[in-house]
Amino acid sequence: MGLKGFAEGGIASIVAGCSTHPLDLIKVRMQLQGEKIHAPAPQPIHNLRPAFASVGTTTLHVPTAQPAPPIRLGGPISVGARILQTEGVAALFSGVSATVLRQTLYSTTRMGLYDVLKHEWTDPETAHMPLAKKIVAGLIAGGVGAAVGNPADVAMVRMQADGRLPAAQRRNYKSVIDAIARMARQEGVASLWRGSALTVNRAMIVTASQLASYDQFKEIILERHLMSDGLVTHVTASFAAGFVAAVASNPVDVIKTRVMTMKVEAGRAAPYSGALDCAMKTVRAEGPMALYKGFIPTVSRQGPFTVVLFVTLEQVRKILEDF
Template sequence: MGLKGFVEGGIASIIAGCSTHPLDLIKVRMQLQGEAGAPNPAVQTARPALAFQSPSAAHIHVPPPRVGPLAVGIRIVQQDGAAALFSGVSATVLRQTLYSTTRMGLYDILKKRWTDPGTGNMPLTSKIGAGLLAGGIGAAVGNPADVAMVRMQADGRLPAAQRRNYKSVIDAISQMSKREGVTSLWRGSSLTVNRAMLVTASQLASYDQIKETILSKGLMKDGIGTHVTASFAAGFVASVASNPVDVIKTRVMNMKVEAGKEPPYSGAVDCAMKTVRAEGAMSLYKGFVPTISRQGPFTVVLFVTLEQVRKLLKDF
């Protein structure tokens, strides 16, 4: 029975991850906006200096305008073609296979063990605890694929001469191991674990809780409508809880470490402080629109697919 939960969760996660990958790519590009030394993803041509501009004015730093998810997506297609929206999709498949299969399977095992036999329900605190534990373990297992995915998704925003040009997730992991050491594959792992714990606890626990509430109050019957409603609400809760950690995780994983030079960030706290100092506290919610735009559909596809896969495999 335990293995079945891993199989069901893995199939649903891979389908959900691949179908929403372009939204995840746009989210990563937006989270890197405004970072020191980063080109603007939509406006990369500098304005010509005006003839009447004073020498001192020429040195005033004017932050590039922030652009929305639609503009970022259009720019990616214009520059690199529609296929570029699926940059790093091989890493997404590997990440979902390692991370999501582990977290979904473990959560399923804990849910069965911690469910009250009398009522058939699991207390909300137990759901949250199961999500925190399952998410943390899953993230530790899947971190190399997570780092590779961020690198591959962010590559297209760099000037051609600075791109890493990874051919696949295996190539990305291989190059990182050779050039930056095996430990680089777990760069930002504490952030990945923290984010995964927040996402899994908020996403899985809220889905189960909202679904149970809808059914117990007789608001809707157990079917697609209930699954979509509960999963979209769960996606919103997960987005609000995880976005700040996600922004920091993306920046730490993507930072370029050059030999003999200080890394841009010494760690997660340093990255958070520098980001807030330079860009303001709301910068931790950069990419929130594509986060909820991606997390919502991802969670809906995940749970609707999961419920259907469970029906198909109920006799196994």
């Protein structure tokens, strides 16, 4: 039973992750909209006035830097359309190799571990598992899975966000392997676990809310005979679980995205010293609702992702039930 649960969860997660990747990319871009990171002050230019104050009767002026163009904010449709116009269709799948690796590491671990805990903690007499135990199982499974998959998560977020930067500032990772190798070489191995505390916290919240609520919604539907155990029940329970997961995880997800994508230059202080600093600066500069930036694409992505995840999982379980 043990290894089969990991295989079933991994297959379903990879299918769900790849099929909803463009929505996840749009969510990341929206979470970074309006981010206010102060650039370092320009170096002062000394002694220019005496030498260049005048030449004959013509005064020479040192040109001043032009202000940066305003950041264009928008909803998921306008953000998606802008990506298509400026970067092309392929940009919607930027970082998809990292998604595959992330789902292989993170989701396979969390889905398999949750399945193990569910079988261990289910009452054999009633064949039920209390909601509290489902939540605890989700918290444990999500935390362990996130710790395993964090390097792929950092690479995925960076690759998804790269296209929003000016061409000269883009990292231009060729693949998830290239991203991980360059991060380790240029920024140290520790950079692969940048934001890991946030990743673990988010994964615990998502897994507990997503898996526990799916099982709970499904049980309620079947126990009250609202529907039979079939595709419609799976879709209904999984979409409700996706909404719960989106509401619970979005604030942590915004902070995680910003911490993972920040540029840390040698000799300069990092834009954020940690998750709390990022949260405070975000709220101070953009207001409390900034923590729910990208919520619509998060729901739009979590809904289909969770539906595809659990519908695929139920089908894979049927296929592998004799193994």
